[in-house]
Amino acid sequence: GGEPTTVGLEKLKQLGITTILSVDGLEPDRETAGKLGMKYVHIPMGYDGIEPSQLQDFATLMANYQGKLFVHCHHGKH
Numbered sequence: 342g343g344e345p346t347t348v349g350l351e352k353l354k355q356l357g358i359t360t361i362l363s364v365d366g367l368e369p370d371r372e373t374a375g376k377l378g379m380k381y382v383h384i385p386m387g388y389d390g391i392e393p394s395q396l397q398d399f400a401t402l403m404a405n406y407q408g409k410l411f412v413h414c415h416h417g418k419h
Contacts, residue, residue, distance in 0.1 A: 343417030347373055354379060359408040365415040
């Protein structure tokens, strides 16, 4: 999806999301997510490709994660 607003974060919490993965270049709103009991993981990726370290971070998260995860970029289109 796209970057969630405060209202969006509240809705994600209602859906049972426990972790949000941002691949957007902008720093996510960790403070609001934290107040709602959710964790933010930030792996910023550009349109020019994915670095090996970013791919490893993503693969590690996916291999070890249990629960409901929401992934977003800036606009939710890429």
